[in-house]
Amino acid sequence: MASLSAISEELAEIEGQISDLFRALSNGFQKLEKVKDSNRQSRMLEELTDKMRECKRLIKEFDREVKDLEHRNDANTNKILAEKKQSMIKELNSYVALKKQYATNRDNKRVDLFEGPSEGFAEENGLLASNMTNQQLMDHGNRMMDETDQAIDRAQKVVHETVNVGTETAAALKAQTEQMSRIVNELDSIHFSIKKASQLVKEIGRQVATDRCIMGLLFLIVIGVIAIIIVKIVNPHNKDIRDIPGLAPPAPSRRLLSHPN
Structure with missing residues (x-):
C-alpha cells in the first residue's frame, strides 16, 4: 500500500493526528480501569469524550480531502483511501462503545445505593433481634434509621452531582456543536473568497x-x-x-x- 504522504501531505498529516488520538484513547481507557474514585472516573471520561469528538472531526476532514482528490486519483487509490476511512470509523466506534460501557457500569453502582439490605443481612438482623431487649431494639432501630438517612443524603448528593454534570456536559456539547458549525461555515466562506480572489487576480494580470x-x-x-x-x-x-x-x-x-x- 502506498503511503498517504505519496498521495497527499495533508491526508498524511490528518492520519497522523488521528493515530495519536487513538493511542491516547487506548492509554486512557487502560488507566480508567485502575481508577476507583467515581469523580476521577467522570473527569477522565469527559477528557476521553473530548478526544473522541476531535477524532470524529478529523475523520470528517479526512473524508472531505479524499473527495477533493477523488477525481485526481485512480480507482485503486480511491478504494484504499475509502478502506482507510472505514477502518478509522470502526476504531472510533469501538472506543465510543467502551465509553458507554463504563458509563453504564458507573450508573449501576449508583443505583445500588438505593437498594435495601440483602436477604442474608436481614436474616442475621432477625437472629440478633431475638436476643435483644426492647430498649436495645429501639436503639438499634434508631441507629439503622440514622444510617438510612445518611445513605439517602449521600444518594441525593450523587443524583444532584450527576444532574449538574449532565447539564454542564449537554451545554458544553451544544456550545461546541454550534462553534463547530460556525467554524465550518466560516471555512466555506473563506474558501469561496479565496477562489474569487484568485480569479480576480488572474483577470487583472491579463488586463495588465x-x-x-x-x-x-x-x-x-x-x-x-x-x-x-x-x-x-x-x-x-x-x-x-x-x-x-x-x-x-x-x-x-x-x-x-x-x-x-
Whole structure:
C-alpha cells in the first residue's frame, strides 16, 4: 500500500493526528480501569469524550480531502483511501462503545445505593433481634434509621452531582456543536473568497499584460515618428522620406504654358 504522504501531505498529516488520538484513547481507557474514585472516573471520561469528538472531526476532514482528490486519483487509490476511512470509523466506534460501557457500569453502582439490605443481612438482623431487649431494639432501630438517612443524603448528593454534570456536559456539547458549525461555515466562506480572489487576480494580470502590449506598440510608434522627424530635419532632401505622406516637401506649383499671341 502506498503511503498517504505519496498521495497527499495533508491526508498524511490528518492520519497522523488521528493515530495519536487513538493511542491516547487506548492509554486512557487502560488507566480508567485502575481508577476507583467515581469523580476521577467522570473527569477522565469527559477528557476521553473530548478526544473522541476531535477524532470524529478529523475523520470528517479526512473524508472531505479524499473527495477533493477523488477525481485526481485512480480507482485503486480511491478504494484504499475509502478502506482507510472505514477502518478509522470502526476504531472510533469501538472506543465510543467502551465509553458507554463504563458509563453504564458507573450508573449501576449508583443505583445500588438505593437498594435495601440483602436477604442474608436481614436474616442475621432477625437472629440478633431475638436476643435483644426492647430498649436495645429501639436503639438499634434508631441507629439503622440514622444510617438510612445518611445513605439517602449521600444518594441525593450523587443524583444532584450527576444532574449538574449532565447539564454542564449537554451545554458544553451544544456550545461546541454550534462553534463547530460556525467554524465550518466560516471555512466555506473563506474558501469561496479565496477562489474569487484568485480569479480576480488572474483577470487583472491579463488586463495588465494587454495594457503593457498596447503601451509598447504606442511607444514604438511614437519613437518611429520622432525618428522620422529628426531625419527630416537633419536631411530634408532624403528621397526615402519624401514618399511618406505628410512628411514629403510640398510639390512645386505647376504653371500653365500659354501660347504666344
